[in-house]
Amino acid sequence: MSELISLNEVLERHPDRLDLITAELARIDPSAWEPDQIVAYLDGLASSAPNDPDGLLQYVFGALEFVGNAGDYYSPANSLIHRVLASRRGIPLSLAVIAAEIGRRVDVPLGVVGFPGHVLLADVGRDNVWFDPFAAGARLGGHDLAELAARFQPGMEVQSWMTRIMSGREIAERTLNNLVNAYEGAGMVGPMVTAAQLRADLPGADTGYRRQLAVLLAGGGRFERAVRELERLAEVDSENAEAYEREAVRLRAHRN
Secondary structure: OOOOOOHHHHHHHOOOOHHHHHHHHHHHOOOOOOHHHHHHHHHHHHOOOOOOHHHHHHHHHHHOOOEEOHHHOOOHHHHOHHHHHHHOEEOHHHHHHHHHHHHHHOOOOEEEEOOOOOOEEEEOOOOOOEEEHHHOOEEEOHHHHHHHHHHHOOOOOOOHHHHOEOOHHHHHHHHHHHHHHHHHHOOOHHHHHHHHHHHHOOOOOOHHHHHHHHHHHHHOOOHHHHHHHHHHHHHHOHHHHHHHHHHHHHHHOOOO
């Protein structure tokens, strides 16, 4: 069995190991594979992978049959790496992570790009070469990115920040955003709160995540934990400390 460590420890020890980061996130699901199982499974997939970007993506989205899960896009399973590996179905982010991790194993550097509304892959070795993991790894040019930007927000133009490669921490945050929304849509309160807690505890996390966590906890009747989160908010956000303290007082009344 793998050593049980926290998500933040994984991010600190292995900030670029997307397989280990997403394996730790997958522990939200009781059926999650152990991290070493996920690593070994990806090792096996990479054993026959070509060592050039175009060939590798044809392998991942062709021979291995990974595909976008358009029919059940908002399922939490699409953001859990073990479920995506088992079903070969996912969303752009999870598919991009798997392709990048297979690429890393055969020295094909692919970056996961946090394009607005649609995660892409970048060929690290070539400028302005992107791929769409949700469209069988189709190669994209500047015109394609312009269309994606306009689809996300009419009139939006492509800017440099849109094609920046995400860090492991940013991928963890975006995955947790997806999981919070997916679990909420599925009415799965327990794992939704767990995902929200992990997100709020990320290094440098926006205080808005912890505020949302406190609301979720209070809404589920977990007043003691909600109070603790509000007290933490009062410590880190002094400008709004009085408001958090008033809300904590209100919630304490529900504990008795």
